[in-house]
Amino acid sequence: MAIIYPIITLLGLMLSIISVIKRSPLFNFIGIQIALYGGLKGVGLIIPPLPGQVILMYMVMSVFAFLIYFSIDDKTFKRFLEPIRSVFVEDDKRIIRSLVFFFVPILAGFITYWEVKPRFEPPVSARIIHPEPSTEIEFRGKTIRILGLENPLRKDVTNLPQHIEEGKRIYYQNCLHCHGADLDGKGHFAQAFNPPPLPFRGTDTIALLPESFVFWRVAKGWRDIPEGSTPWDSSMPAFEDFLTEKEIWEVILFIYEATGNKPRTW
Amino acid sequence: MRIFMAIILILFLPLYAFSEDEGKKLYDDWCAQCHGYKGDGKGYSTDFTFPKPRGFVKGIYKFHSTPSGSPPTDNDIIRSIRKGNPGSSMPPWKRFSDNEVKALVNYLKRFSPENFESPAEPIKIGKAPRVTDELIQKGKRLFEEAKCWECHGKSGRGDGEKGWQEKFKDEWGDRIYPANLTYPWELGNGSDMEDLYRRTITAGIEGTPMASYQDDLKDDERWALAHFIKSLQLKRKLGIALRMVKVDSAPSSTNDPIWGETDYLDLPIGGQILFNPRHFTPTITNVRVRGVYTDSEIAIMLEWVDKKPNKGDDGMPSDAAHMQFPSKIPEGAEKPYFYMGDRRRAVTLWQWKASEDSAREYIAKGPEVVTEQERQDVKATSTYTDGLYRVIFKRPLNTGDREDMGFEVGRFIPFSVTLYDGWNKEEGNKGVISAWYYLMLEPPMHIKVYLLPPIVSLAVYGLGLVLRRKLGKKYKIK
Incomplete structure (x- = not known):
């Protein structure tokens, strides 16, 4: 659908060029604005689309700038206003005048209706996806320092495959339902919860996190995340209630291993 | 000739073995957690999911497009992998390449090779007849006559009396329940017309009390029944x-x-x-x-x-x-x-x-x-x-x-x-x-919503009149 914007730009440019030839600054002005609008919307085809606010700002700026440009010279400005004036008073513009006098008020009424019509939008709460972890947590009566914490099982190289396999068991008995059999966040319960469970596959979740952060999230779940992360909505259990420290490290080994991701170490 | 054959064999053997190994590796990595390393349906998640993961050693495949009692086609197994089984923890596996899925299918078949000795063809189906009220009514009558309601309930919600008898189990000995036909998102065998007509009513669901109706109902009757069941399906309206x-x-x-x-x-x-x-x-x-x-x-x-x-x-x-x-x-x-x-x-x-x-x-x-x-x-x-x-x-x-x-x-x-x-x-x-x-x-509509637009319209109209007079005067001298 976005392909329509370059076309709008072209049409605007055409109108502008024709107006220059026909020496009509007003239509030149309109053409330039249309072309610019199409252009601003059209950049979305190449780079991420500009926010509506930004586009509005540019448009307002452009309207003022070109109004000033066209009004500096008195003669030009007169020619600029001529089409408007003639529609209002000239006898041979009667048909256009009737149309303008009919449709513009209707349009104004419709815009008013659109603006005053009550719109019911449920509140949206912005959410911090990766909140700042606590530096220290209480884990079953033991104080664990999160800052600089490393997965102790990674050093146990000989038993690493067993730890990963055990992590796999834990995952499929505790995490499967939400985070999914393929660790893609699409478990069969996932739809029931909001925000939806995170995928581990891909490079924008656990791949960006040190294991200490993941340990904190698994151990404390919804219970320990700050207000900015809407803890009241989170359906992530606090696994300190269900798993031991070793089990949590094992399941963390598994989710990295199974997705081919590496924990962040810097 | 023999040498030639031997060369061919030697050339292709590694390829064959590779595909076998690949199938096993994929299975162990991504299927065994539920279906069990031995293919017996006893994986880590078995006691944590309902319905339970399928075992492959019995060679019974619930979902297939082939006549009842015959093995599924490769495409049937591929379909279960690719589309998953709604209403269970079997998700659609989209990540694997077609070759990987094929290797997986070959490996699955090795759990019960005897079952796949005589491959079967999918049941031929014609084009679905256009849905009419009469057809749906006919399907409804058949739903009663064929006693579908005994399990699926009078309104198709899976509440039939037979369904909650203690002995209502599948071939694996697990307790199951008749499908609620009104919730298409729960139908493991799919919910579109072809799924209902061919893969469910005609083929039956192997290893469960859902028998094949290929012999009991005529072709057009099965279509009518499928149309009736389709008409029962609710559309989920999600939102916040x-x-x-x-x-x-x-x-x-x-x-x-x-x-x-x-x-x-x-x-x-x-x-x-x-x-x-x-x-x-x-x-x-x-x-x-x-x-x-x-x-x-x-x-x-x-x-x-x-x-x-x-x-x-x-x-x-x-x-x-x-x-x-x-x-x-x-x-x-x-x-x-x-x-x-x-x-x-x-x-x-x-x-x-x-x-x-x-x-x-x-x-x-x-x-x-x-x-x-x-x-x-x-x-x-x-x-x-x-x-x-x-x-x-x-x-x-x-x-x-x-x-x-x-x-x-x-x-x-x-x-x-x-x-x-x-x-x-x-x-x-x-x-x-x-x-x-x-x-x-929702508050009743405020009166201003109806009053304001016409007022603004009139005001704009009035402004236009004023402008016309002013412009007329100003430029008249010209």
Whole structure:
């Protein structure tokens, strides 16, 4: 659908060029604005689309700038206003005048209706996806320092495959339902919860996190995340209630291993 | 010649072996966790999922397009892998290449090679006849005559009497339930016309009481039946907010025509997995919510399918439903915890129990801190028809009770739902829960919405007239 914007730009440019030839600054002005609008919307085809606010700002700026440009010279400005004036008073513009006098008020009424019509939008709460972890947590009566914490099982190289396999068991008995059999966040319960469970596959979740952060999230779940992360909505259990420290490290080994991701170490 | 053959063999053997190994590796990595390393259906998740993962050693494949009693085609197995089985924990596996899936299929077949000795062809199907009311009516008659209702229930909700007999099990000895045909998102074998006609009614579902009707019903009869079943399927309406409109009097009956005219919202629900006992094997997947309000009260109706009603007198817990609201309407984004609230922010629970068919109000500050309210202001009535529970909760908009929040018109009020299926031994924390949603008592349209637009129109028109006069005068000299 976005392909329509370059076309709008072209049409605007055409109108502008024709107006220059026909020496009509007003239509030149309109053409330039249309072309610019199409252009601003059209950049979305190449780079991420500009926010509506930004586009509005540019448009307002452009309207003022070109109004000033066209009004500096008195003669030009007169020619600029001529089409408007003639529609209002000239006898041979009667048909256009009737149309303008009919449709513009209707349009104004419709815009008013659109603006005053009550719109019911449920509140949206912005959410911090990766909140700042606590530096220290209480884990079953033991104080664990999160800052600089490393997965102790990674050093146990000989038993690493067993730890990963055990992590796999834990995952499929505790995490499967939400985070999914393929660790893609699409478990069969996932739809029931909001925000939806995170995928581990891909490079924008656990791949960006040190294991200490993941340990904190698994151990404390919804219970320990700050207000900015809407803890009241989170359906992530606090696994300190269900798993031991070793089990949590094992399941963390598994989710990295199974997705081919590496924990962040810097 | 022999040398030539030998060379060919030697050349292709590694390729063949590679594909075997690849299949095994994929299976061990991505299937064994549920289906078991030995293909016996006993993986890590077996006791944590319902329906249970399939075992492959018996060589029985539930879902196939081939005649009953014959093995599935490769494409049937590929389909189960690629599309998954809705209503179970088998997801659609889209990540693997076609070659990987083929290797996987070859490996699966090795669990029961004898089963695949004589491959079968898919059942031939013609084009589906165009759906007409007559065809649907014919299908409905056949649904009765072929006794589909004995298991699937009179309205197709899977509540038939046979379904909840103790012996209603599959070939693997696991307890199963007849499908609820009205919830297409739960149909493991797919829910479109071809799935219903060929893969379900004609082929039957192997290893389950769902037999093949290829011999019992004629071709056109099976199409009619498929059309009828298709017509039963509900469309899920997902969203985050429920609009409730104002009516003159709140309906007291669950089949009041008002309910048919109101907006509704389907809430997908899942097992409660946050607090002990965590619930991994729920039977209820959806609850439909609608509501209206009057000058003085609010009425909300919940609708969900429960295949077997329990009133708590059969050794099983009673079926129940909770509607949950924050005890105070939150000012900002902050809400109580979505399940049972938390220590700082309480929730109000409206509990309906089938055993009493009435409502009680509780205040909860976490699942362990639940107290009954002194003043009870909520009333509930319910019906159970052909597998469908309908429960109406009613409460005055404002109760005067300090512990209750008032239902303010025009505000978005968070709510969530918890349901309990007694047959599935659900009670306490073992229930199915929803996330927070919003309901809003929609204010009647303000008068300014109708008045302002014409006023603005007239004003613009007037402005135009003024401009015309001014411009006319100013430029007349010219």
